[in-house]
Amino acid sequence: MIPVNIVTGFLGSGKTTLLREVLGRPEYADTAVIVNEFGEIGLDHFLLEEVEEGILLLQSGCICCTIRSDLQETIRSLQKRAGDGLIPKFRRLIIETTGIADPAPIVSTISSDPLISKHFYLANIVCTVDGLSGASSLASAPEAFKQAAVADRILVTKSDLTEIDILVKIEKTLRHLNPTASIQRSSGAEFDTKHLFSQDVFVSNAEAEDVLTKLDRHLKGSASIQDPLKILHDISSFSLEFPGSIDWIAFGVWLTATLHVHGENILRVKGILNTRESAEPVFINGVQHTMHPPIHMDRWPNGERTSRIIFITRGIKKDIVQRSLHAFLSAADKEYRQNELADLTTFRT
Numbered sequence: 335m336i337p338v339n340i341v342t343g344f345l346g347s348g349k350t351t352l353l354r355e356v357l358g359r360p361e362y363a364d365t366a367v368i369v370n371e372f373g374e375i376g377l378d379h380f381l382l383e384e385v386e387e388g389i390l391l392l393q394s395g396c397i398c399c400t401i402r403s404d405l406q407e408t409i410r411s412l413q414k415r416a417g418d419g420l421i422p423k424f425r426r427l428i429i430e431t432t433g434i435a436d437p438a439p440i441v442s443t444i445s446s447d448p449l450i451s452k453h454f455y456l457a458n459i460v461c462t463v464d465g466l467s468g469a470s471s472l473a474s475a476p477e478a479f480k481q482a483a484v485a486d487r488i489l490v491t492k493s494d495l496t497e498i499d500i501l502v503k504i505e506k507t508l509r510h511l512n513p514t515a516s517i518q519r520s521s522g523a524e525f526d527t528k529h530l531f532s533q534d535v536f537v538s539n540a541e542a543e544d545v546l547t548k549l550d551r552h553l554k555g556s557a558s559i560q561d562p563l564k565i566l567h568d569i570s571s572f573s574l575e576f577p578g579s580i581d582w583i584a585f586g587v588w589l590t591a592t593l594h595v596h597g598e599n600i601l602r603v604k605g606i607l608n609t610r611e612s613a614e615p616v617f618i619n620g621v622q623h624t625m626h627p628p629i630h631m632d633r634w635p636n637g638e639r640t641s642r643i644i645f646i647t648r649g650i651k652k653d654i655v656q657r658s659l660h661a662f663l664s665a666a667d668k669e670y671r672q673n674e675l676a677d678l679t680t681f682r683t
């Protein structure tokens with residue numbers, strides 16, 4: 335399976351600068367990158383040959399490709415060409431979105447297209463936020479706010495041009511918005527590409543632990559703080575905690591129904607569940623409609639066997655989600671106890 339990284343971020347925030355670095359590094363030699371236009375990325379000094387219109391082979395061994403009729407068709411055609419030996423095989427795919435694009439439909443394309451999901455999986459979403467002008471774009475452009483809300487890694491760029499108190503302020507806003515994303519600074523060079531691209535969020539135990547540490551910090555600390563930008567865009571980030579074990583099937587039905595009803599307004603869900611069916615914790619992770627296969631972690635981080643879930647939503651308040659989940663789980667609990675009692679009675683008679 336080939337990991338896919340999505341690089342998103344508002345206009346001029348530094349996506350191309352980051353990609354250029356990746357494309358020049360030998361450790362990313364087997365990477366294919368999908369960009370909107372070659373012109374934007376300035377590849378002249380990397381170029382080895384043009385394999386065909388829209389596909390470039392770079393000196394580093396990377397393949398760079400512009401989008402064809404649509405993303406689905408572009409990914410499928412890259413995969414087919416690599417299979418037919420027309421371009422080198424690649425082991426990673428990076429997709430750069432346009433500055434005003436919503437990354438969620440890309441996530442959905444990767445996991446819902448049967449041909450694509452057979453070969454590719456989402457590794458993570460990286461979002462660049464301009465340290466210098468990010469505060470105003472986050473305030474004025476809902477797209478910029480959403481890109482940061484759904485990300486797993488946030489790179490605050492132009493730290494070399496930005497005063498420290500402005501950087502601290504923007505990082506605080508981003509932490510309130512997306513408490514489980516990791517946030518780094520960049521000055522346009524020497525990126526920590528390993529952390530940004532190689533640690534897969536949706537499949538790794540270590541990553542799940544890191545997310546939980548941040549989730550717990552959110553539960554204990556800043557959960558109740560209201561950020562003015564979140565109020566402006568009607569975005570909430572809240573965490574729920576449930577003691578005791580919960581019914582996995584009932585939870586799954588509830589989550590499916592909730593995602594169906596609220597659809598695009600649930601931007602991110604992440605959490606750890608103590609389920610009746612499994613001794614190990616189950617880590618869940620979703621972007622909008624798309625839930626990724628749960629990870630069965632090998633141990634309980636911090637030994638706390640409590641289910642904890644974080645939601646980032648638009649226009650949906652905590653008490654609505656909490657009440658409906660609570661009602662669902664209580665009903666499943668009641669049924670479980672009745673069945674247990676019935677089993678016991680049958681056994682005695």
Ligand SMILES: Nc1nc2c(ncn2[C@@H]2O[C@H](COP(=O)(O)OP(=O)(O)OP(=O)(O)O)[C@@H](O)[C@H]2O)c(=O)[nH]1
Nearest residue numbers: 345346347348349350351433491492493520521522
């Ligand atoms: N000094 C400095 N300049 C940066 C940094 N990151 C990006 N830049 C500059 O900012 C400008 C925009 O960066 P790009 O990488 O093109 O941004 P982008 O997000 O790809 O832009 P669009 O594709 O237009 O949305 C370029 O002139 C970069 O050289 C940084 O960390 N420090």
